[in-house]
Amino acid sequence: MADLFDSGDAGAQSGEAGAGAAPRPLADRLRPRTLAEVIGQAQVLGPEAPLGVMLSSGSLSSLIFWGPPGVGKTTIARLLAQETDLHFVQISAIFTGVPDLKRVFEGARIRRQNGQGTLLFVDEIHRFNKAQQDGFLPHMEDGTILLVGATTENPSFELNAALLSRSQVLVLERLSLTDLERLTQRAEQALERALPLLPEARDALHQMADGDGRALLNLIEQVSAWTVKQPLSREALATRLMRRAAKYDKSGDEHYNLISALHKSVRGSDPDAALYWFARMLEGGEDPRYLARRLTRMAVEDIALADPQAQAVCLQAWETYERLGSPEGELALAQAVIYLALAPKTNAGYMAYKAARRLAKETGSMPPPKHILNAPTKLMEEQGYGTGYNYDHDAEDGFSGQNYFPDGIKRPVLYQPVERGFERDLRKRVEFFAKKRIQRQGGD
Structure with missing residues (x-):
């Protein structure tokens, strides 16, 4: 059976408890009645923001709300229906099957024939x-429904291109500490009493919510029910409430966001930020072996020959972790993070490798020049294999300066070391051999 919420059902939107029913949760009691009451999300709701412009022009398109839990996706969708006089229907993709969708579309079709549109809100789309x-596409195209989907996952990866092309993606952000304080004040007005918390405990409560307004209201509801003789300190609050687990999906978008933040902090030579993101991933339950592998990649990609020791540091830290396990071995990985962040940086080797791959693809199967080919048979000797090869150890300075690229290819410059770290010395060697090569080949 689908999890359907149809605003046409009696009492569906009022939320009033009947006789003998349980009291309504605080989060339900504080649900905004207008878009102006929504806390946060000014980037989509402001007068010049996408929804503000749509509503002022009277032209609302299908939408995809992308954002973390508890930031108002469902509430905004319901209020959009209210603002535009559309019939509001809510379903969850978790509980809705094909027969349920058919019933939803049929109901929307009948309403449209009777002159009323339908805003279909699809949670976890x-x-x-x-x-x-x-299956949504034909009903969106003929105006049977105006679709508003909600997702915590990156729509670029999770939603069809056809669906995305018919919708506008709006990003809803986690609530700021200022937003959470406003929400707390609104809750205190509804409860008609202040929370029994010292200022630092109040801040801790907001941090526990981790940007989730619904989670904050649930915490406030717990705190408001306590009977205490004096306001609680941060420590006293921590003994009574468990900190909300940080949002982290090891296979989802947050995983890639955090590893990107770690990588860029290392590349940006910021050991403090790099350690922070490293710790965030560990706290979220990330496999330290994955982090060890990614750190090694950073050493190869961003430090490389500017500090040849960086790769060895990562491999040693990885081996140390394998021997010690968690949590002791994680310290070795943390030290590798610090080393990488403070090491000189270069991507010259990485860029040279990519350029070499491009050149190899462009030149196809062009053979090496014959003078550097071995000639183990008489026929190969007759074909000129090995003819004219200069043995570098017999040449002046141990360098012959011969051409080793295929005949007909203009010599490219692939590796361009930078003036940082050990690559400064490698740059001098590259320039030395380039000058000698010109001399050996009869140049100026």
Whole structure:
């Protein structure tokens, strides 16, 4: 059975408890009644922001709300229906099957014939498969529904291109500490009493919510029910409440966001930021072996020959972790993070490698010049294999300066070392051999 919420059902939107019913949760009681009451999300709701412009022009398009839990996706969708006089229907992709979708579309079709549009809000829309997502398209195109989807996952990866092309993606952000304080004040007004917390404990409560407004209201509801003789300190609050687990999906978008932050902090030579993101990933449950592998990649890609020791440091830290395990071995990886962040940086080797791959693809199967080919048979000698090869150890300075690229290719410059770290010395060697090569080949 689908998890359907149809605003046409009696009492569906009022949320009022009947006789003998349980009291409404604080989060439900504080649900905004207008878009102006929504806390946060000015980047989509402001007068010059996408939704503000759509509403002022009277032209609302299908939307995809992308953002973390508890930032107002469902609330904004419901209020959009209210602002535009559309019938609001809510479903969850987790509980909705094809028969349920058919009933939703049929209901929307009948309403449209009677002169009323339907705003269909689909929570966790990314959980629908490709065929199910395609099923929305004809009903969006003929105006039967105005689709508003909500997802915590990156729509670029999780939603069909056809669905995305017919919708506008709006990014909803986690609530700031200022937003959470405003929400706390609104809750205190509804409760008609202040929370029994000292200022530092109040700050800690906001941090526990981790940008999730719904989570904050649930925490406030717990705190407001306590009977205490004096306001609680941060430590007293921590003994009564468990900190909300940080949002982190080891296979999802947050995983890639955090490893990107770690990599760029290392590349930016910021050991403090690099350690922070490293710790964030560990706290989220990331496999330290994955981090060890990525650190080694950073050493190869961003430090490389500017500090040849960096790769060895990473491999030694990785081996130390394998021998010690967690949590002791994680310190070795943390020290590798610091070393990489403070090491001189170069991507010259990485760029040279990519340039070499491009050149190899462009030149296809061009053979090496014959003078550097071995001639183990008489026929190969007759074909000129090995003829004219100069043995470098017999040449002046141990360098013959011969051409080793295929005949007909203009000599490229692939490796261009920088003036940092050990690559400064390598640059001098490159320039020395380039000058000698010109001399050996009869240049100026």
